[in-house]
Amino acid sequence: MSEPAQQDDRARDTVAERRRRSPAVAADTGAADAVQLNPFAREIAEQFRQTATSPALLIGQIRLLEFLLLLALNLAMGLVLSEGTFLLHAGLSAGCAGLTILLLQITDAYQIPSLRAAGRMTRRIVAAWSIGFLVPLAGVWLGLAGAFPSTFLAIWYGAGLLLLLALRRLMAFAIRHWARNGTMERRAVIVGGGKPARDLVRALERQADNDIRICGIFDDRGDDRSPDVVAGYPKLGTFAELVEFARLARIDMLIIALPATAEERILQLARMLWVLPVDIRLAAHASQLRFRPRAYSHIGTVPMLDMFDKPLRDWDEVAKRIFDIGFSLLALALAWPIMLVAAIAVKASSKGPVLFVQKRHGFNNEVINVLKFRSMYTEMSDPTAKRAVTKNDPRVTPVGRFLRKSSLDELPQFFNVLRGELSLVGPRPHAVHAQTGDRRYVDVVESYFARHRVKPGVTGWAQINGLRGELDSDDKIRARTAFDLDYIENWSLLFDLKILFLTPIRLLNTDNAY
Numbered sequence: 001m002s003e004p005a006q007q008d009d010r011a012r013d014t015v016a017e018r019r020r021r022s023p024a025v026a027a028d029t030g031a032a033d034a035v036q037l038n039p040f041a042r043e044i045a046e047q048f049r050q051t052a053t054s055p056a057l058l059i060g061q062i063r064l065l066e067f068l069l070l071l072a073l074n075l076a077m078g079l080v081l082s083e084g085t086f087l088l089h090a091g092l093s094a095g096c097a098g099l100t101i102l103l104l105q106i107t108d109a110y111q112i113p114s115l116r117a118a119g120r121m122t123r124r125i126v127a128a129w130s131i132g133f134l135v136p137l138a139g140v141w142l143g144l145a146g147a148f149p150s151t152f153l154a155i156w157y158g159a160g161l162l163l164l165l166a167l168r169r170l171m172a173f174a175i176r177h178w179a180r181n182g183t184m185e186r187r188a189v190i191v192g193g194g195k196p197a198r199d200l201v202r203a204l205e206r207q208a209d210n211d212i213r214i215c216g217i218f219d220d221r222g223d224d225r226s227p228d229v230v231a232g233y234p235k236l237g238t239f240a241e242l243v244e245f246a247r248l249a250r251i252d253m254l255i256i257a258l259p260a261t262a263e264e265r266i267l268q269l270a271r272m273l274w275v276l277p278v279d280i281r282l283a284a285h286a287s288q289l290r291f292r293p294r295a296y297s298h299i300g301t302v303p304m305l306d307m308f309d310k311p312l313r314d315w316d317e318v319a320k321r322i323f324d325i326g327f328s329l330l331a332l333a334l335a336w337p338i339m340l341v342a343a344i345a346v347k348a349s350s351k352g353p354v355l356f357v358q359k360r361h362g363f364n365n366e367v368i369n370v371l372k373f374r375s376m377y378t379e380m381s382d383p384t385a386k387r388a389v390t391k392n393d394p395r396v397t398p399v400g401r402f403l404r405k406s407s408l409d410e411l412p413q414f415f416n417v418l419r420g421e422l423s424l425v426g427p428r429p430h431a432v433h434a435q436t437g438d439r440r441y442v443d444v445v446e447s448y449f450a451r452h453r454v455k456p457g458v459t460g461w462a463q464i465n466g467l468r469g470e471l472d473s474d475d476k477i478r479a480r481t482a483f484d485l486d487y488i489e490n491w492s493l494l495f496d497l498k499i500l501f502l503t504p505i506r507l508l509n510t511d512n513a514y
Contacts, residue, residue, distance in 0.1 A: 037244045041236040044216055045248035052250065053184045055211050056314045059110050062171060063101060066164065070097035073163055077156055092135055100132030100164075112211060116179075118165075118172035125164050133157050185213040187250065189242065191269060192257040193219035193226035193235055200257045200283045200302075201231035207300030215249065218242040239272060246276050247365050253279040255304070270307060271446070277364055277453040280308040311453050311488045323493055324424050327500070328417040339411050342373050342403060349399040352378030355412055359383065360429035363455045368421040370429055371412035375400025383431075407507050413458045425496040426457025427484035441481075444474045451484045454491070461487035464499055464506040 037045075074093030107124045108114060114121050133156075178184035190197050197217055204212055216236040219226040228235050236245060246254070254273055258266055266282065273280055281304040284296060296303040312320060332339075343354045355371055362368035374381070380395040389396060389404070396404065403409040416422040422429065434441060442448045462468075462483035467476060487495070 037241050037248070038237055040234070041216070041241060041245050042248065044234075044236060045245050048187055048215055048249035048251070050250065052187060052252075053178065054252075054314050055112055055184060055186065057318070058175075058178075058184055059112070059115070060315055062115065063105070063110055066104075066167060067097050067101045069163060069167065070100060070160060073159060074156065077152075077159065096132050096135045096160075099135055100128050100160075103128035103131055112175070113208070115168070115171055116175050118168040121168060122165065125168060126161065129157075129161050129164055133160070179211070184211070186211050186252045187215050188212050188253040188255050189215050189246065189251055190217045190230075190233070190255050190257050191219075191239065191242065191273070193217050193221060193230050196259065196283070197257040198231045200255065201233060203302045204299060205231075207302065210300055212253070212299055215251065216245075218245070239269065243272065243276065246273075246278060251276075251278055252310075253281060256280070256282045256307075258282070274308050275447065275450040275453065277310055277312075278308075279306070279310050281305065282307055311491065316491075319493060320423060320496070321420075323496060324417050327424055328414045332414050335411055335414075338408065342408055342411070345399045346373050346375075346397075346403075350374075350377055350397045352381075356381065357383075359432050360456070361432060361449075361452055362421055362429060363452060365449060365452045367432060368416070368429070370422070371416055373400075373403055373409040373412060375404050375409050410458060417458065421455070423455040423457045424459070425487075425499045426455050426460055427451040427487065428460050428463060428480075429456035439474070441477050444477050445481045447485065448477075448481055451481060451488075454488055459499060459503045460484065461495075461499055464502045466506075468506075 071093055074096060075090060078089035078093060104110060104124065107128065109121055109124050109128070114124075175184065190200060197219075201214065204210055204214070214233050217230050217233050218237055218239055218241065219235055220238050226235065236242075242254075245251075254276070256266060256269060258269075270280070281297070284303040284305050297306050298304065346354050352374060354374060356374040356376070357369050357371060359367050360370045375397060376382070376389075376395045377397055382395070400409070413422055417424055430441065460483070462480040465483055467480045467483060487499075
């Protein structure tokens with residue numbers, strides 16, 4: 001028996017034994033109906049609870065680090081060695097560092113394989129730094145020789161080159177270490193088993209600098225066409241379990257290993273999986289269909305057809321987080337007197353705590369505790385929100401009625417933003433058991449949970465379009481979901497600014513605020 005076959009047999013025995021010893025348990029994800037996730041899959045998911053560093057984000061950080069270190073070195077040398085004007089030297093230093101980084105980017109020196117193999121990049125680094133160094137040399141040629149003595153230029157050139165070469169050696173060591181311990185990787189799940197999955201695994205394993213870590217395989221079939229272990233990777237469960245697994249684990253990508261001709265089955269999977277905040281790809285390495293080259297993305301040389309992309313990724317996610325923190329701190333600095341008065345009014349007008357904590361759906365369907373100023377009598381409060389607040393609701397206190405109409409009861413949610421549970425702008429979070437009439441929102445709108453592909457927000461696109469307050473009809477929840485999905489698909493920082501600017505204006509309309 002071949003070595004791969006022996007490995008598959010050993011893995012299959014392990015999978016069967018672990019499944020036999022443990023009963024099924026429900027995954028606590030906050031979904032309306034938690035799918036029974038088998039304990040083996042849950043155990044694997046727990047191993048991937050920590051978020052890995054995105055290779056794209058890491059590359060951006062390395063690029064920024066190299067620029068800042070070059071600039072710092074150049075400015076330090078200007079202070080110590082240069083006899084010329086410091087401002088002139090500072091400008092030339094920034095231009096030199098920026099041009100060098102640009103040349104390294106153009107020559108693909110910021111690709112993961114290039115960063116891993118620092119020795120092979122020596123010529124490119126020398127060439128990029130040498131050309132980038134022509135910026136101050138051009139200044140010399142233009143008659144500024146007195147400002148930059150030749151000795152200083154030689155020291156400057158040598159120090160910058162040594163810095164880049166040493167940094168690249170250090171980064172190569174760090175990247176290899178991060179790749180081994182799982183800090184830097186893209187985590188993928190293969191959807192579909194049998195021979196297509198096996199061929200895909202083998203193709204990925206042949207990539208020299210593959211950053212994909214396969215976490216498991218999911219397939220509905222249980223016959224010989226889909227064994228428990230495929231190419232050494234266990235089958236963890238069914239397609240329905242995959243949704244819960246991806247919510248528990250920090251998965252980056254789902255790769256569908258089905259023939260492109262299996263249209264009906266692929267469409268069924270797409271409708272089920274697109275609610276997840278992950279990249280969804282259709283493996284095209286074995287397909288007989290051929291599209292234009294730009295229609296494909298690649299993992300190494302393995303072609304993929306892009307079905308869905310994660311809405312916010314890498315630097316977009318970082319930019320939105322910085323935006324959230326900055327504006328939240330500003331808002332708290334301006335609004336703290338109002339919050340203090342509101343807290344005193346709530347406490348003085350009725351017994352009970354100042355703040356009301358409610359469990360709501362957050363990013364990726366996780367349950368979060370959202371803060372509000374208490375607006376109901378404590379003994380009548382409804383943390384589950386099964387019964388929506390209506391006009392002249394007797395459960396609402398007089399102070400609470402004013403707070404709700406003015407939306408001042410939402411101000412404590414800026415602390416949720418600082419904790420990273422909410423964003424300033426996004427789909428409004430709904431209570432876990434919220435419903436319209438006697439129907440859950442997910443029963444009204446099939447794509448409801450797709451709202452949770454991004455963090456929920458203190459304000460949102462739906463709210464400034466008049467969909468604020470009670471959701472007492474199917475049409476309202478459909479319309480709110482449609483606006484939320486439109487926001488997710490068209491997100492930008494300018495879009496967020498527009499919504500923030502319009503929010504206080506639209507709050508003047510209190511018709512639906514009870």
